[in-house]
Amino acid sequence: MTPEQKEICLQLKETVERINRTGTYSLSAEYYAKLNEVHRQLYGQPLPGCRSCMFDALKRLYREANA
Structure with a gap:
């Protein structure tokens, strides 16, 4: 992840x-x-369209930024 x-x-x-x-x-x-x-x-794809998948994707992006 870039700065x-x-x-x-x-x-x-x-x-x-x-x-x-x-x-x-x-x-x-x-x-x-x-x-x-x-x-x-x-990840080579856009954010997902379904609600729970979007929640997971946003949480994952935030976790990885804090790693």
């Missing part, structure tokens, strides 16, 4: 906390586009 990718993913802290607390999340279109591009660069 730029890491910076983008570390911004997920509040989102991941909200997912864990309420099971919901909210991302701006601009931030979603950045995350989607990071996910595509790291």
Whole structure:
């Protein structure tokens, strides 16, 4: 993960906390586009479409940025 990718993913802290607390999340279109591009660069595919898969993908990006 590049420093730029890491910076983008570390911004997920509040989102991941909200997912864990309420099971919901909210991302701006601009931030979603950045995350989607990071996910595509790291895993070769866009962010998943299903809700639970999206939760897992966002949590994974945040965990990896903190590793």
